[in-house]
Amino acid sequence: QKEVEQDPGPLSVPEGAIVSLNCTYSNSAFQYFMWYRQYSRKGPELLMYTYSSGNKEDGRFTAQVDKSSKYISLFIRDSQPSDSATYLCANAQGGKLIFGQGTELSVKP
Amino acid sequence: KAGVTQTPRYLIKTRGQQVTLSCSPISGHRSVSWYQQTPGQGLQFLFEYFSETQRNKGNFPGRFSGRQFSNSRSEMNVSTLELGDSALYLCASSLGPTGGQETQYFGPGTRLLVL
Numbered sequence: 648q649k650e651v652e653q654d655p656g657p658l659s660v661p662e663g664a665i666v667s668l669n670c671t672y673s674n675s676a677f678q679y680f681m682w683y684r685q686y687s688r689k690g691p692e693l694l695m696y697t698y699s700s701g702n703k704e705d706g707r708f709t710a711q712v713d714k715s716s717k718y719i720s721l722f723i724r725d726s727q728p729s730d731s732a733t734y735l736c737a738n739a740q741g742g743k744l745i746f747g748q749g750t751e752l753s754v755k756p
Numbered sequence: 757k758a759g760v761t762q763t764p765r766y767l768i769k770t771r772g773q774q775v776t777l778s779c780s781p782i783s784g785h786r787s788v789s790w791y792q793q794t795p796g797q798g799l800q801f802l803f804e805y806f807s808e809t810q811r812n813k814g815n816f817p818g819r820f821s822g823r824q825f826s827n828s829r830s831e832m833n834v835s836t837l838e839l840g841d842s843a844l845y846l847c848a849s850s851l852g853p854t855g856g857q858e859t860q861y862f863g864p865g866t867r868l869l870v871l
Contacts, residue, residue: 681859690760690846690862691799735799742812743789744848744860746799 650674653736653747662756666723670736670747673717679739680712682721685749686732694734695721726754758783760849760863768869774835777866781828781849787811788830789860790822793844802845805830806852834868842870 653670660666668682679698683691695710697703703710711720719736733749761780769775781788789812790802801814805824822832828849834841844867848860 683862688864690864693859693861696859737799742804743801743814744791744799745801748798 649747650745651736651738651747654750655748657751657753659753659755660726662726662728662754664726664754666721666726666730666752666754668721668723668734668736668750668752670719671717672719672738672745674738674740674745675714675717677738677740677745680710680719681737681739681744682708682710683735683737683746684732685735691735726752728754728756730754760847760861762845762847762863762866764866765864766867766869768871769837770871771837771839773837774833775837775868776831776833777845777847777868779830779832779847779849779863781830781847782861785849785851785861786828787850787852788824788828789848789850790830790832791846791848791862792816793846793865794842799846802832837870839870842868844868 651672682695684694685691700712700714707724709722731753733751735749736747737744763778787806789804791799793799803822804812808824819835824830844865846865847863850860
């Protein structure tokens with residue numbers, strides 16, 4: 648079992664839709680959680696970072712962490728074609744990032 | 757402020773050769789981590805350097821090595837290349853040693869193809 652599980656998709660939604668991206672993790676020692684966005688042929692770009700259970704909002708993006716169920720989510724409101732990318736969840740453990748497989752998102756105009 | 761830079765961006769090598777990749781972190785960042793990204797395995801941690809010392813190492817064979825210089829620039833080396841080493845190699849920098857709370861910023865990567 649991978650330490651971080653993420654549905655690889657692909658996920659296709661119409662412009663303006665609310666997108667929900669999810670990850671589960673197995674190691675309860677994880678304390679820091681990130682979401683990265685990766686466009687084709689680019690390096691991952693840090694979107695959101697949190698270390699506590701609950702919600703953290705940044706513009707159209709909301710990160711949600713539920714440590715009791717080891718579940719993390721990223722919500723994108725009013726999705727745009729420019730949001731089309733691969734989204735990677737990551738947990739930080741002792742100096743390294745453990746990544747999920749990434750979910751490929753396509754937002755259609 | 758300039759981001760993380762990696763050179764070269766693309767490389768083609770043949771089996772058995774060795775390769776050296778270079779990474780320049782964001783100015784002021786002292787920690788550099790390396791990751792390998794493949795379609796099958798995703799993003800996997802290789803190693804982390806801080807103050808010229810390797811602090812963490814992932815589960816990769818000894819053919820993969822790295823170092824960090826006094827100006828925080830880092831290089832990684834892969835010896836005796838195998839076909840399975842074909843991947844995107846990503847460098848990430850952070851301000852200090854990544855105990856988890858330090859956010860890491862990635863470069864564009866070096867795409868290595870082994871023939």
